[in-house]
Amino acid sequence: MMTKGEVGDDSVFLGPTGAAVVDRIAEAVEEISNISEYRNAFKKQFSNLSRRIKLLAPMFEELRENKLGLGNDTAIMLGKLRETVDKSRDLLRFGSKGSKICLVLDRDNIMERFKEITSQLEHALGVISFDKLDLSDEVREQVELVHAQFKRAKERVDLPDAELYSDLLSAYNKVDDADKDPVILQRLAEKLQLTTISDLKQESLTLHEMVIASGGEDKGKNIEKMSMLLTKIKDYIQTQNPEMGTPFNTNGQSSNFNNKPSTIPDDFRCPISLELMKDPVIVSTGQTYERDFIEKWIEAGHDTCPKTQQKLSNRSLTPNFVLRSLISQWCELNGLEPPKRPSESQPHKSCSACTSSERAKINSFIRQLTSCNPEDQRDAAGSLRLLAKRNVDNRICIAEAGAIPPLVGLLSTEDPSTQEHAVTALLNLSIYEENKKNIISSGAVPSIVQVLKTGSMEARENAAATLFSLSVLDENKVTIGMSGAIPALVVLLDEGGRRGKKDAATALFNLCIYQGNKGKAVRAGVIPTLMKLLTLPTGAMVDESLAILAILASHSEGRVTIGNSDAVPVLVNMIGNGSSRNRENAAAVMVHLCSGEGQHQHLTEAHELGMMGYLVDLAQKGSARGKRKAAILIERLNYFLDQQNLACAQVEAEAQVRAQEQTNVHVEQSLHSPSLQKSESSVPTTSAS
Numbered sequence: 001m002m003t004k005g006e007v008g009d010d011s012v013f014l015g016p017t018g019a020a021v022v023d024r025i026a027e028a029v030e031e032i033s034n035i036s037e038y039r040n041a042f043k044k045q046f047s048n049l050s051r052r053i054k055l056l057a058p059m060f061e062e063l064r065e066n067k068l069g070l071g072n073d074t075a076i077m078l079g080k081l082r083e084t085v086d087k088s089r090d091l092l093r094f095g096s097k098g099s100k101i102c103l104v105l106d107r108d109n110i111m112e113r114f115k116e117i118t119s120q121l122e123h124a125l126g127v128i129s130f131d132k133l134d135l136s137d138e139v140r141e142q143v144e145l146v147h148a149q150f151k152r153a154k155e156r157v158d159l160p161d162a163e164l165y166s167d168l169l170s171a172y173n174k175v176d177d178a179d180k181d182p183v184i185l186q187r188l189a190e191k192l193q194l195t196t197i198s199d200l201k202q203e204s205l206t207l208h209e210m211v212i213a214s215g216g217e218d219k220g221k222n223i224e225k226m227s228m229l230l231t232k233i234k235d236y237i238q239t240q241n242p243e244m245g246t247p248f249n250t251n252g253q254s255s256n257f258n259n260k261p262s263t264i265p266d267d268f269r270c271p272i273s274l275e276l277m278k279d280p281v282i283v284s285t286g287q288t289y290e291r292d293f294i295e296k297w298i299e300a301g302h303d304t305c306p307k308t309q310q311k312l313s314n315r316s317l318t319p320n321f322v323l324r325s326l327i328s329q330w331c332e333l334n335g336l337e338p339p340k341r342p343s344e345s346q347p348h349k350s351c352s353a354c355t356s357s358e359r360a361k362i363n364s365f366i367r368q369l370t371s372c373n374p375e376d377q378r379d380a381a382g383s384l385r386l387l388a389k390r391n392v393d394n395r396i397c398i399a400e401a402g403a404i405p406p407l408v409g410l411l412s413t414e415d416p417s418t419q420e421h422a423v424t425a426l427l428n429l430s431i432y433e434e435n436k437k438n439i440i441s442s443g444a445v446p447s448i449v450q451v452l453k454t455g456s457m458e459a460r461e462n463a464a465a466t467l468f469s470l471s472v473l474d475e476n477k478v479t480i481g482m483s484g485a486i487p488a489l490v491v492l493l494d495e496g497g498r499r500g501k502k503d504a505a506t507a508l509f510n511l512c513i514y515q516g517n518k519g520k521a522v523r524a525g526v527i528p529t530l531m532k533l534l535t536l537p538t539g540a541m542v543d544e545s546l547a548i549l550a551i552l553a554s555h556s557e558g559r560v561t562i563g564n565s566d567a568v569p570v571l572v573n574m575i576g577n578g579s580s581r582n583r584e585n586a587a588a589v590m591v592h593l594c595s596g597e598g599q600h601q602h603l604t605e606a607h608e609l610g611m612m613g614y615l616v617d618l619a620q621k622g623s624a625r626g627k628r629k630a631a632i633l634i635e636r637l638n639y640f641l642d643q644q645n646l647a648c649a650q651v652e653a654e655a656q657v658r659a660q661e662q663t664n665v666h667v668e669q670s671l672h673s674p675s676l677q678k679s680e681s682s683v684p685t686t687s688a689s
Contacts, residue, residue, distance in 0.1 A: 019064075021075060021078050021079050021082055022060055022063045022064055022078065023064065024082050024086075025060050025078065025081060025082045025085050026057070026060040026061065026064060028082070028085045028086055028088075028089045029053055029054065029056060029057045029060060029085065030057070031089055032050055032053050032054060032085075032088065032089050032092055033050075033054050033057070035050065035092050035093060035095075035096045036096050037096070038050075038092075038095045038096055039100075039193045039199075040095065040098075040100045040103050040104075040192070040193070041100070041103060041104045041107075041160045041161055041164055041165075041191065041192070042095060042103060042110060042114075042160055044158060045114055045158055045160075046091075046092060046095040046096075048153070049088060049091075049092065049114070049117070049118070050092055052121075052146050052149055052150060052153075053085065053088055053121075055142055055143075055145070055146045056143060056146055058138075058139045058142060059133075059135060059139050059142075059143050062134075062135055062136065062139055063133065063135075074128060074129055074132055074133065077124060077127050077128045078128065080120075080124050081121070081124035081125070081128070084117060084120040084121050084124055085121075087113075087116075087117055087120075088117050088121070091113055091114075091117065097206065098206060099203060099206045099207050099226065100192045100193065100194065100203055101168065101172075101192065101203065101207070101226045101229065101230060102207070102223075102226060104160070104164060104165055104168045104192070105168060105169065105172060105226070107160060107165055111159070111160075115154075118150055118153050118154050119154050121150050122147065122150035122151050122153075122154050125143065125146065125147040125150065126147060126151075130143065130144070161191060163187070164187070164188070164191045164192070167184045167187055167188055168188060168192075168229075170184070171184060171185070171188065171229055171232070172225060172226070172229055182236060185232065185233055185236040186236070188233055189233050189236065189237055192233075194230070194233055194234075194237070195237060200230065200233070200234045200237070200274065201273060201274065201275070203230055204227065204230055204272070204273055204274040205272070205273065207223055207226055207227045207230065227271070227274075230274065231266060231269070231274055234274055235264070264276050265330065265623070265624040266623065266624075267323070267623050267624055267625060268323070268326070268327050268330065268624075270288075270289050270290035270293055271287065271289060271306060271307045272289055272290070272293040272294065272297065272306055273290060273293050275290065276327065276339055277289075277290045277323070277324075277327060277339070278290065278327075278339030279291040279292070279319070279324070280319070280320040280323045280324055280327070281294060281317040281318060281319055281320060282317070282318040282319075282320050283305055283312060283316075283317065284305075284312050284313040284314050284315075284316065284465075284468075284502070284506055285305040285307075285308055285310045285312065285313075286506075286543055286544065286547065286581075287305050287306075287307050287308060288320050288323060289306070291317060294306070294317065295317070298312075298315050299391075299392065303315075313465065313499060313502055313503060313506075314427065314431075314465045314468065314469060314503075315431045316430070316431060316465070316468055316469035316472055317472065318468070318471075318472050318506075318509075318510050319472065326625070327339065330624075358394075358397065359397060359401065362384070362387065362394075362397055362398055362401050362403070363401055365380040365383050365384050365387075365403075366380070366384075366401055366402060366403050366406060367380075368380035369381065369384075369403070369406035369407065369409075369410065370406050370409075374413075374415055374418065377410060377413070377415075377418050378415060378417050378418040378421065381407065381410055381418055381421035381422045381425055382417075382421040384398055384403055384407070384421075384425045385421045385422075385424045385425040385428060388425050388428035388429045389428045392431075392432055395428065395429050395431060395432040395435060396432060396434075396435075398429060399429055399432070399434070399435045399438055403425075403429075404426070404429065404435070404438050404439055404442050404444070405442050407422045407425050407426055407429075408422075408426070408439075408442050408443065408444040408447055410422035411423060411426075411444070411447035411448065411450070411451055412447055412450065416455070416456045416459065419451060419455055419456075419459055420455065420456055420458055420459040420462065423448060423451050423455070423459055423462050423463050423466060424459075424462045426439055426444060426448070426466055427462050427465050427466040427469060430466060430469040430470055431469065436469065436470050436472065436473055436476065437473070439470060440470060440473075440476055440479060445467075445470070445479055445480055445483045445485070446483055448463050448466055448467060448485075449463070449467075449483050449484055449485045449488055451463040452464060452467070452485065452488040452489070452492065453488045453491075457496065457497065457500060460492055460496070460500060461492070461496065461497075461499050461500045461503045462503075464489055464492055464500070464503035464504045464506075464507045465503045465506075465507070467480055467485055467489070467507045467511075468503065468506045468507035468510055471507065471510045471511050472510070474514070477510070477511055477513065477514040477517060478514060478516065480511060481511055481514060481516060481517040481520055485507075485511070486508070486511060486517060486520045486521050486524050486526075487520075487524040487525075489504045489507050489508050489511075490504070490508070490521070490524045490525055490526045490529060492504040493505055493508065493526070493529050493530075493533075494529045494532075498540060501533070501540075501541055501544075502541075502544065505541065505544035505545070505548065506544070508521060508526060508548055509544065509547055509548050509551065512548060512551045512552060513551065515555070518551065518552055518554075518555035518557070518558055519555060519557050519558075521548075521552060521558075522552060522555065522557045522558045522561050523557070526548070526552070527549070527552065527558065527561045527562055527565055528565060530545040530548055530549055531545075531565050531566075531567060531570065533545045534546070534570050534574075535570065542574075542578070542582055543579075543581065543582060546574065546578075546582050546585035546586055546589070547585055549562060549567075549585070549589050550585040550588040550589050553588065553589045553591075553592035553593065554592055559592050559593060559597075560597065560598075562589065562592075562593060563593050563597075563598050563601075563602060567589070567593070568590075568593070568602055568605045568606055568609070569605075569609060571586045571589055571590050571593075572586075572590075572606055572609045572610070572611045572614065573609075574586035575587050575590070575611065575614045575615065575618060576610075576611075576613075576614035576617075580622060580623050580626065581623075583618055583622060583626055584618075584622060584623055584625045584626035584629055587615070587618060587626060587629035587630055587633060588625075588629050590602075590606065590611075590629075590633055591629055591632050591633055591636075594606070594633065594636050594637075595636075599636075599640075600640065603636065603637060603640045604640075606637070607637060607640075607641065611633070611637070612634070612637055615630045615633050615634050615637070616630075616634070618630040619631055619634060
C-alpha cells in the first residue's frame with residue numbers, strides 16, 4: 001500500500017514547479033477578478049471572458065491546498081493553461097484601462113485575440129485529466145460547465161456595433177474637417193461612453209500613455225489623430241451640455257458660463273489633459289503644456305515631448321505669459337471665469353527622501369570638489385552631474401549639502417572636462433525651482449557666460465541651456481541680460497551645431513520676453529542670424545527663428561531691423577506654406593512691420609507677392625491666433641489698397657482737369673488770334689438793295 005510519502009506511476013506530490021504553475025494561475029485569476037468594469041464597445045465580450053475565468057478560481061484554490069493529485073502530464077497542460085490565462089489578463093487589462101477609441105478602430109485585431117484566447121482556453125481545459133485531480137464534485141462540475149461555455153463561445157462570433165465602427169472610422173479619417181456631423185458625434189459620445197468630463201479626461205490620458213508605448217512613428221501619428229478626434233467629441237459634448245462643467249474645473253467649483261457655451265480653442269488646451277490651461281509652460285521642443293501635467297510626465301521619468309515625441313534637450317519649463325494672457329482675455333469675452341493660476345510658492349522639500357548613505361556619498365563628492373587633485377575634482381563633478389540628473393530628491397539634497405558654490409568655482413577651471421561636468425551639474429540642479437534662486441545668488445551667471453564664450457562646444461551648449469533654465473524666473477531675465485550673455489548666445493546660435501543652435505534659441509526666446517533685453521538682442525545682431533536660419537535648406541530652425549522674430553518685432557529697433565533685412569518675401573512665403581504655428585508667427589511679424597515706419601513699402605511688396613490670398617486661407621483655416629493676425633493684416637492691406645486707388649483716382653481726376661483747362665486756353669487763344677481777326681475782316685459784305 002502506497003502512502004502519501006511515496007511516488008506512484010502517474011501521481012506525484014505538488015512539487016516546486018507544479019506548485020509555482022498553480023500559484024501563477026491563481027494569482028492571474030485573482031488579478032482578473034480585481035479588474036474594474038468594462039465600459040466600451042466590447043463590454044459584452046470582456047465581461048463574458050472575465051466571468052468564465054473567475055469561475056475557475058475554486059479549482060486552483062483546491063489544487064493549492066491539496067498536496068497530491070498533480071501528474072506530470074497534467075502539470076504540463078496546466079502550464080499551457082497558465083500562458084493563456086496570462087494572455088487573457090493582459091487583454092482584460094486593456095479592456096478596462098485602454099483607449100475606447102483605439103479598441104473600436106482596432107476591432108479586427110481585438111476580435112482575433114478574443115477568438116484565439118477562447119480557443120486556447122477551451123483546448124487547455126479539454127486536455128486536462130480531471131480524474132487525476134483531487135477536486136470536489138462541486139468544483140469539477142463548475143469547471144466542466146466553464147469548459148462547455150468556452151466550447152460554445154468558440155463556435156460563434158459576437159461582433160461589436162457595426163454602426164459605431166463605421167461612424168468612428170469615418171470621423172477618424174476626416175479628423176481635419178472643421179465641421180463634423182453632430183449626429184455622428186452624438187452617437188460616438190454615447191456609444192463610447194464619453195459623455196462626462198471624467199470619461200473624456202481619462203481617455204485623453206490613456207491616449208498619451210499609448211504614445212509612450214508606440215513602437216513607431218506611424219503609430220504615434222495615429223494616436224495623435226485619435227486625440228484630435230477626442231477633442232472634437234469633447235467640444236461637441238460641452239456645447240450641448242454646458243452645465244457638465246468646464247474642463248479646467250478640477251476643484252469642484254463651477255465656472256460662470258452665463259448660458260453662453262463656447263468651444264475652447266485647441267491652442268488653449270493642454271495636449272495631455274485636453275483641459276483649458278491655467279498655468280501654461282513651454283518645454284524645450286517649443287510645445288506648451290499645463291504645468292502640473294508636464295511636471296508629472298517628467299517626474300515619471302519621461303525625457304520626450306508628449307506631443308512630438310522629440311527628446312527634450314533639457315527639462316526646464318518656461319511660463320507662457322502671452323498664452324496665459326490670451327486665455328484670460330478669451331474667458332472674459334465668453335463670459336467665463338478666468339482660470340486661477342496655482343500659487344507660485346511651493347513648499348520647500350527637505351532632503352529626507354535621501355538615505356543617510358546617499359547623503360554621506362554626496363558630502364564626500366562635495367569635499368572632493370575643493371580637493372587639490374584635479375582628477376578628484378573632475379570625478380566628483382561628474383558624479384554630482386549624474387546624481388542631479390536622476391531625480392528631484394537628489395537635486396534638493398545636493399543643493400542643501402552646499403554643492404552649488406564649489407561647482408560655480410569650478411566653472412573657471414582650465415580643465416575642459418571638469419568645466420563641462422560643473423556647468424552641466426548646475427543645469428541639472430536648476431531644474432528644481434528653489435535651486436534657481438540659489439544658483440543666481442551664488443554669483444554663477446558671469447562664470448556661466450564665460451563658459452558660454454570660451455568652453456568646449458558641449459560646455460557652451462549646456463551653459464546656454466542653464467541660462468534658459470535660470471531665466472524661467474522673471475527677475476533672473478534682468479540679471480542674465482545685463483551679464484553679457486545675449487551676444488554670446490547669438491554667436492552660439494550662428495556657430496553652434498544643431499543642439500547648440502536649439503539651446504541658444506530657447507535661451508534667447510526666453511530672455512527676450514523681457515522688454516529690456518529685446519534691444520540688446522537686436523544690437524547683438526540676432527536678426528541677420530535668424531534670417532539666415534530661416535533660409536537654411538534643412539528648415540531645422542524655422543520654428544525657433546520665427547518665434548523669436550515675433551517677439552522682437554514688437555520692439556521699435558527690432559521692427560526697423562527686420563524691415564531692412566529683406567524679410568517680407570520670406571515671411572509671405574511662410575504665411576502661405578508654413579506649418580500652423582509658423583504661419584501665425586510670420587503673420588504676427590508682418591502685423592508689426594505693416595504698422596510702423598515703412599509700412600507702405602512693406603504692404604506694397606507683400607501685395608505684389610500675393611499675400612492677400614494666403615491671408616484669406618489663414619483666416620479660414622488657421623489657429624485662433626492665426627485667424628486674428630490674418631484679419632488684422634487683411635484689414636490693413638484693404639485700407640492701404642483703397643487709399644492707393646483713391647490716390648490714383650485723385651491724380652487721374654486732377655490730370656483730366658488740367659487737360660481740360662489747357663484745352664480751354666487753346667480755344668480762347670485761337671478765338672483772339674490776329675489771323676482769325678484778319679480772316680473775319682476780309683469777308684465781303686452785301687449792301688442792301
